[in-house]
Amino acid sequence: MGRRRIYVDTSVIGGCFDAKFAGDSLKLIESARIGACILLISAITRRELLMAPPAVSAILHGLPQGAVEELRVSPEALELADKYLAARVIGAGMLADAQHIAIATINDADVLVSWNFKHIVNLLRVKGYNAVNVREGYRSLEIRTPREVNLDADRTKY
Numbered sequence: 001m002g003r004r005r006i007y008v009d010t011s012v013i014g015g016c017f018d019a020k021f022a023g024d025s026l027k028l029i030e031s032a033r034i035g036a037c038i039l040l041i042s043a044i045t046r047r048e049l050l051m052a053p054p055a056v057s058a059i060l061h062g063l064p065q066g067a068v069e070e071l072r073v074s075p076e077a078l079e080l081a082d083k084y085l086a087a088r089v090i091g092a093g094m095l096a097d098a099q100h101i102a103i104a105t106i107n108d109a110d111v112l113v114s115w116n117f118k119h120i121v122n123l124l125r126v127k128g129y130n131a132v133n134v135r136e137g138y139r140s141l142e143i144r145t146p147r148e149v150n151l152d153a154d155r156t157k158y
Contacts, residue, residue, distance in 0.1 A: 004111070004149075005069070006032075007040040007104035009097075010048040011115040012146055013059050021115050024146040028113065029059060032067040039068045042103045044096050046070070077102040083136060089128030094119045101129050104141055111142040113149055121145055 008028070015021030016029060032039045041060070049057045060068055080102035084090055090098050097119040104112040114120040121143055130140040 003035065004037040005040055005107075005109050006037050006149065007071075007100070007107075007109040007112040008045070009100045009112070009114045009116060009120065010045055010052065012113055013045075013049065014052060014056050015115050015146070016059055017053075017056060018115075021146070025115075028146045028149065029063070033063055035067070038066070039063070040071055040104065040107065040109050041068060042071045042100070043073050044099050044103065048096065071103050071107045073099070073103060074106060077106045080105060080132070080136060080138070083132050084129060087128060087132050089125055089132060090119055101141065101143070105129075105133055105138050108139075109141065111144055111149060113144055113146045115145060 006028070011021075012025050012028065015025035018025075028037075028039075031037050039060075049060070077099065081095065081098040084098040084101065085092055085095065097116065100114075101112065101120065112120070119125065126143045129143070133140055
């Protein structure tokens with residue numbers, strides 16, 4: 001089995017500088033650095049990082065080649081994000097969050113990780129995103145916090 005493909009939103013990267021989230025965010029970044037996983041991002045992530053402090057933006061630049069894969073923001077992903085809005089899973093003001101979910105879904109990420117508890121890592125919203133995904137012919141997407149993604153576990157035991 002290959003390396004896990006983990007879509008990270010901007011909150012995970014910014015979490016490296018937040019006392020409450022730094023330990024788990026840094027552990028995930030380190031896992032990518034040593035080749036245990038591939039971090040997936042998109043142009044949405046890059047755009048959000050432009051508004052972040054330089055130290056936050058620099059986190060991804062410090063990773064070796066192959067540790068980060070930038071996914072294309074396809075018309076299919078934008079259409080799926082609009083369907084989350086139409087289903088009222090999330091409000092129009094949070095379009096970028098819907099786009100993160102859609103891009104991860106379309107590109108078969110193993111999991112999307114976030115510290116955004118209001119719009120992403122929220123049981124009711126996760127059920128809503130996945131109801132739309134299944135209705136539209138996609139698989140359900142695992143949505144977790146970095147704390148829940150245990151990259152140290154020996155996956156061959158499962």
